[in-house]
Amino acid sequence: MFDAIVVGIGGVGSSACYNLAKQGLQVLGIDRYCPPHPYGSSHGDTRIIRKSYFEHPSYVPLLQRAYTLWSELEDEADKQLYFPTGLLEVGPADGVVIQGVLRSASDHNLPIERLSMQQAKRQFPGINGDEDWQVLFEKDAGYLLVDQCVETQIALATYHGATIKTNCSMVRWSADRHQVQVETQSERFIAxxxxxxxxxxxxxxxxxxxxxxxxxxxHLYWYPCVNPLYQQAKGFPCFFFETSTGYYYGSPAFDESGLKVARHSGGTPVAIPGGTQSAILDGTHPREEEDQRHVEDFLRMYMPSVMPNSNARSQPSRWKGCYYTMTPDEHFIVDALPNHENVFVIAGLSGHGFKFTSVLGEIAAQFVNEKTTGFDLDFLKMSRFQKASTQ
Ligand SMILES: Cc1cc2nc3c(=O)[nH]c(=O)nc-3n(C[C@H](O)[C@H](O)[C@H](O)COP(=O)(O)OP(=O)(O)OC[C@H]3O[C@@H](n4cnc5c(N)ncnc54)[C@H](O)[C@@H]3O)c2cc1C
Structure with missing residues (x-):
């Protein structure tokens, strides 16, 4: 019997397997594909990591631990996974982002540099914005190499004794008070x-x-940058803009693909016919003209030197599709299942979860070890949705 079975070894699951195996527990990780793969949510070169979390100040203690764990992972693997480029947060002074960042920074005493739009344009000549906008610079932020993080965690989980089965789908699971059972197409496992x-x-x-x-x-896009203004080597940071057409973010150019940019808002809801998603999550990502148009309008307006010829339609050097799994309030679900106290769910990371996966894996291991986490996870409980639906 395994101590734990981890179903899905993408961002969260690879970290859970690594944390469990490192503690000497018998762990089985299974995945329907062979991670890192391009069919789920944890691929596309980079993920932004930041601390002054505008989404909710209660995420900050989790992030502080996440930073420590990413650094420990780098030490053990002897490779760089986190790149501290800094992060520009740009938008209306009374907007969701600026207000939220300032609140988290103040609640948790985090350093934030405040700049006027004019000062920001002098310091980072590649950017533009409304004259009355506020700009915040978070030095202790940057990006993680997402695919390499997953790959490294799986490699180290295996090194520490985890059993990893790829191209292996769970078709059903069951649980009673004593054990859990997972069935794949050809095998049955108990933990x-x-x-x-x-x-x-x-x-x-x-x-x-x-x-x-x-x-x-x-969708994610990379635009070739003839202009060195957007290069990481020249000090260009990650960025997150709140604009009248939505949220946009990206990371600096560090190879021939160029500047990475994407729209955080929007996205096409994907139908779940009959509760099965296999038909739509097959890895084929249809390109969406409208999304690309939004991103290019954003670049023309706020990063004008990426597309110096305002009439020309510039082609991205690369693009990729990916999935956000949204909850109604855009906060995660991190909780044991009601009536199944031996089943723990980490889901609904709502398009901002990768930076947390190091600590979420540790929390999963603490659940298996029946240890308390020390974090306030009440705002991530499943019961918040039941309360909402009965009101
Ligand atoms: C375009 C884009 C940009 C993003 N940018 C950021 C960012 O800048 N910063 C940030 O922090 N976050 C960001 N995110 C969010 C973040 O990447 C995700 O929240 C995170 O990667 C989700 O990890 P996961 O483990 O939940 O899912 P995944 O990594 O998709 O893992 C789920 C795994 O489960 C496996 N699986 C599913 N069902 C089964 C089954 N029945 N049997 C076996 N295996 C199964 C899948 O094959 C998959 O490997 C972004 C997401 C996207 C899509």
Whole structure:
């Protein structure tokens, strides 16, 4: 019998397997594909990591631990996974981003540099924005190499004794007070605890619990930069803009692909016919003209030197599709299942979860070890949706 079975070894699951195996526990990790892969949510070169979290100040203690754990992972693997480029947060002074960042920074005493738009344009000549906008610079932020983080965690989990099975789908699971059981197409496994972290497939793995999850199809683009203004080597940072047409973010150019940019808002809801997502989550990502147009309008307006000829339609050097798994309030689900205290769910990371996966894996291991986490996770409990639906 395994101590734990981890279903889904993408961002969260690879970290859970690594943390469990490092503690000497018998862990089995299974995945329907061979991670890192381009079919779920944890691929596309980079993920921004930042501390002064505008989404909710209660994420900050989790982030502080996440930073420590990413650094420990780098030490153990002897490779750089985090690149501290800094992060520009730009938008209206009374907007969601600026207000939220300032609140988290103040609640948790985090350093933030405040700049006027004019000062920011002098310091970072590649950017533009409304004269009355506020700009914040978070030095202790940057990006993680997402695919390499997953790959490294799986490699180290294996090194520490985890059993990893790829191209192996869970078709059903069950649990009683004593054990959990996971069935794949050809095998059946038993463990003391089950960790479900199936990303965009979470709804499928948890059908009977009717979680209010919505999967959005999203896109990432890279634009070649003739102009060195946007290069990491020249000091260009990661960025996050709140504009009248939505949120846009990206990371600096560090190879021939160029500047990475994407729209955080929007996205196409993906149907879940009959509760099964296999038809739509097959890895084919149809390109969406409208999304690309939004991103290019953003570049023309706020990063004008990426597309110096304002009439020309510039082609991205690369683009990729990916999935956000949204909850109604855009906060995660990190909780044991009601009536199944040996099953733990980490899901609905709502398009901002990768930076947390190091600490979420540790929390999963603490659940298996029946240790308390020391974090306030009440705002991530599943019961918040039941309360909402009965009001
Ligand atoms: C375009 C884009 C940009 C983003 N940018 C950021 C960012 O800048 N910063 C940030 O912090 N976050 C960001 N995110 C969000 C972040 O990447 C995700 O929240 C995170 O990667 C989700 O990890 P996961 O483990 O939940 O899902 P995944 O990594 O998709 O893992 C789920 C795994 O479960 C497996 N699986 C599913 N069902 C089964 C089954 N039945 N049997 C076996 N295996 C199964 C899948 O194959 C998959 O490997 C972004 C997301 C996208 C899409």
């Amino acid at each position: 003391k605890k089950l960790i479900l972290c199936a990303g965009p497939w979470a709804d499928q793995a948890l059908q009977e619990f009717c979680l209010p999850l919505k999967v959005l199809h999203k």
